[in-house]
Every structure is written in C-alpha cells, then in structure tokens.
C-alpha cells in the first residue's frame with residue numbers, strides 16, 4: 213500500500229474512532245460484585261484514551277492518568293461478607309402462604325436496599341467532589357441500573373446534556389426493559405427474584421405477574437419517590453424518576469441468552485454477559501496449585517461468593533457439607549473465611565480464605581463447582597465449562613439457578629431442605645459423563661459470538677457517544693402507558709363491539725322468528 217493510501221485510511225479510521233471522549237461514571241452502589249462487572253469496562257475505555265471521571269465506592273487500584281476517581285468510601289457500609297447464614301434458618305411463616313407468601317419472600321428482604329438508597333442519595337446531593345464533577349462537560353454518562361435512581365435526578369438537576377448509558381450488573385430489573393421499550397411480559401419473562409424459567413404454568417405466571425407488579429410498586433414508592441423528595445429539597449422540581457429512566461440511550465445487560473435464556477430485545481438493550489472475564493488473570497497461590505497438582509481425580513471448587521459469610525453456616529448444615537464432600541474421591545477447595553493463611557486442610561478438603569475463582573475454574577484439574585448462584589460465579593462456570601451444583605439463597609440466585617439447569621450445566625438444591633443424600637446425588641449428577649459433555653457444549657456456544665462481550669460493550673458505548681439521543685434505539689413502547697402497551701383499551705373496544713353485535717344479531721333473529729311464527733299462526737287461523 214502506498215503511504216498516501218495509508219494516510220487516507222488512517223484518517224478514515226480516525227473519523228470512525230471517538231478520540232478521547234469525556235466520560236462520567238456514577239456508581240453509588242455498595243456491592244463489590246456489581247463493580248467487578250463494571251470495572252474492566254471502565255479500564256478498557258481508559259485504555260482507548262477516553263478521559264474518565266468515576267464516582268464509586270470502589271476506586272480503581274493504580275488508575276492511569278486519564279482516570280479521575282471520586283471515592284464514596286465511608287458514606288455507607290459496604291456489602292461484603294455481610295450476610296449471616298443463620299438468617300435463612302427460621303423463615304418468616306408468612307412466606308409459607310401460597311403465591312402471596314412467595315411474592316412477599318421476593319420483595320420484603322429487599323428493604324435494606326431502600327434504606328441504603330435514601331441515605332446515600334442524601335449524602336450525594338452535597339458531596340463536594342461529586343457536585344464539582346457534575347458541573348463538567350461530558351460526552352457520555354454511565355450509570356448503574358439497579359435499585360437507586362438518585363443519579364438520574366442529579367444528571368437532570370445539573371442539566372447534563374450527555375446521553376445516559378445504563379449498566380445492569382446482573383439479569384434485568386423489572387424496570388429495565390421499559391426504559392428502552394422492550395417487551396417485559398411476565399407470561400414468559402421471569403422476574404429477577406423468581407425461581408422461574410420462560411416455561412411457566414398458570415400458577416407460576418400468576419406468581420410472576422403479581423411479583424412483577426409488587427416489585428415495581430415497591431421500587432417506585434420505597435426508592436424512587438423518596439429519592440425524588442430528597443433531590444427536590446436541594447434542587448427544586450425534579451421529574452418523576454420513572455420518566456428520567458425512560459430517557460436512557462442504551463442499556464447493557466450482564467447476561468447472554470446461552471445461559472440466561474432468550475428474551476425480547478431492542479437495539480438499545482445489548483447483552484454483554486461475560487464482560488468482566490477480560491480482567492487480568494490473578495495468580496493461583498502456590499499452596500493451592502500444589503493441592504491441585506497432587507489431586508488424582510480432580511478438584512471440586514466450593515464458594516458461596518462475596519456476600520454470604522460461609523463461616524456462619526449452622527453447625528448441622530456445615531456437617532452435611534463436610535460429610536458429603538468427604539465421601540468424594542475428588543479433592544475439594546472451599547472458600548471459608550477465617551481459614552489459615554496457607555489454607556486449612558482436613559482429609560480431601562482444603563479450606564481457604566479467598567480464592568481466584570475464575571482462574572481456578574479454568575484450571576484443568578477443577579472439574580465441578582458448588583455455587584450460591586450469583587451472576588458472576590455462574591457466568592464464570594459457563595465460560596470455563598464446569599458443571600455446577602447451585603444452592604441459591606436470595607436476589608437473582610434462584611433465577612440464575614433455574615436458568616443454568618435449563619441451559620444444561622447445573623443441578624439446583626434447596627438450602628432449606630439440604631441433606632447429605634441430596635447433596636451427594638447432586639454431586640454425582642454434575643460429575644457424570646453426560647453433564648460434563650453437555651456443559652462443554654454449552655460453554656462453546658457461550659463463547660461463540662460476533663465479538664467478545666467487552667468489545668461489544670466498548671463498541672456500543674462509543675456508538676452512543678457518536679450518535680447519542682439521535683440513534684433512537686428504543687421502541688415506541690417506552691412512551692406508552694400500561695393500558696396502551698397491554699392493548700387493554702383495544703381489547704375492551706373489541707369486546708364491547710362483539711357483545712353489541714351479538715346482542716343486535718340475537719334481537720334480529722328473535723324478531724324474525726317471531727314474525728315467522730306469527731305468519732304461520734295467521735295461516736293456520738285462515739285455514
């Protein structure tokens with residue numbers, strides 16, 4: 213190629229590239245796992261030369277010069293190994309009521325999110341470093357689409373013109389899809405806290421619909437309305453946060469249909485499940501590697517993630533795990549806080565404080581996984597192709613478990629009804645040749661995409677910078693009210709028309725019959 217051609221080519225490439233956009237990220241959620249999904253995306257945007265200002269509870273370690281962190285640390289306590297497993301021992305008896313109780317079980321435990329959202333929003337409105345940053349000039353604003361919508365109010369209050377890109381760190385929330393006008397029909401789209409797949413019987417659809425309505429109402433009343441009040445105290449009139457939510461240009465979902473199931477999408481709703489797997493590999497500690505190397509029949513990895521404190525397992529439950537796991541010919545690595553520096557070993561089990569989960573799952577000696585069903589762990593399991601026993605607890609874990617079972621790479625166990633026998637059976641199932649083969653296939657399908665999830669995310673982020681609000685990637689559905697969307701007005705009109713027509717028709721038939729009878733009678737009389 214001549215140098216002139218090269219020159220032309222590089223100019224064309226430059227035109228299609230967005231060079232150094234100013235990007236603002238607002239992430240006031242305290243869950244570390246959420247930020248673990250978002251951070252690799254931020255890092256990649258920084259590598260591409262964009263200027264990032266990121267406000268979160270998890271400042272980047274050694275940020276490059278074009279990343280400007282604003283730390284929320286200290287505003288509110290973090291959600292890390294904060295959940296005591298004893299909470300799951302004595303379940304509220306209300307939860308045993310059919311349908312209604314099961315709906316309550318999905319919604320009531322979420323109340324701490326509402327408390328946190330209000331407290332954090334209150335602090336954000338006069339957080340100097342943040343309010344200074346909000347006065348900047350941006351090309352794109354990244355926000356998390358989870359419980360709190362406080363930052364949507366701030367985006368509005370500071371008159372930021374830059375388009376909004378929402379990131380969902382797990383499956384969609386009940387209010388995610390409507391923000392871009394995608395169909396969120398509870399007949400076949402299970403809500404995030406449910407244990408359903410897209411196949412639902414009548415009872416399931418009833419529960420899913422009621423839970424969807426209840427979750428929406430709870431979110432609007434307990435979070436959006438309270439945050440709006442807080443924002444209005446400081447900034448005057450702020451629109452309904454539901455309407456501000458419907459002003460997003462693009463939303464990323466941390467799902468991919470191979471695992472989470474197919475659902476209706478619109479161009480503005482893009483699946484980037486697996487985006488977090490591109491972060492730099494962490495080294496496997498020597499003592500763990502030796503334990504793996506020396507295993508003859510492979511290793512089962514056991515981790516309940518970063519929220520649940522495994523050391524609070526009630527003793528009888530812990531004994532169930534120990535008994536079932538000790539019987540395996542495989543070895544076990546178990547994440548258990550309070551273990552010794554080099555792990556605590558007994559029999560075939562090695563308990564460790566912390567583990568590089570994805571790196572271990574990718575290790576050829578690791579042949580199965582025991583998980584609580586968190587989005588990150590399940591994503592890592594399907595990506596690494598390791599069959600999984602899922603013991604779900606709350607939030608999206610039941611949904612992820614059901615999806616993984618349907619996809620074919622997992623078996624689900626009820627924590628409440630856990631026994632040594634059920635756990636042993638589940639382990640045998642995931643270690644079986646059939647499940648191993650099926651999981652390998654699902655994993656290959658998971659990786660088979662047009663571009664990697666992180667590249668997809670970066671492409672769409674830059675496309676949003678290029679076209680912003682003009683791209684119109686939402687369906688008109690997002691501007692319709694519920695009755696219009698569900699065609700209730702049309703259905704009622706059709707119903708009335710049919711009833712009126714039938715009534716008229718019946719009336720006419722009766723009239724004609726009467727006439728015929730009269731004529732016949734008069735003929736008889738004449739005769």
Ligand SMILES: *[C@@H]1O[C@H](CO)[C@@H](O)[C@H](O)[C@H]1NC(C)=O
Nearest residue numbers: 232234263264265280345348
């Ligand atoms: C990058 O962002 C920082 C912090 O918001 C800002 O002070 C700086 O002016 C920005 N740089 C460019 C080149 O826009």
Ligand SMILES: *[C@@H]1O[C@H](CO)[C@@H](O)[C@H](O)[C@H]1NC(C)=O
Nearest residue numbers: 368373374451455456459681
């Ligand atoms: C939604 O975004 C458009 C485009 O920037 C803006 O003009 C409009 O004011 C926004 N609406 C609300 C309610 O914020």
Ligand SMILES: *[C@@H]1O[C@H](CO)[C@@H](O)[C@H](O)[C@H]1NC(C)=O
Nearest residue numbers: 497498499500501502503505
């Ligand atoms: C484990 O085995 C691998 C490959 O055989 C080797 O490179 C590594 O050094 C071993 N690690 C330990 C700690 O024994």
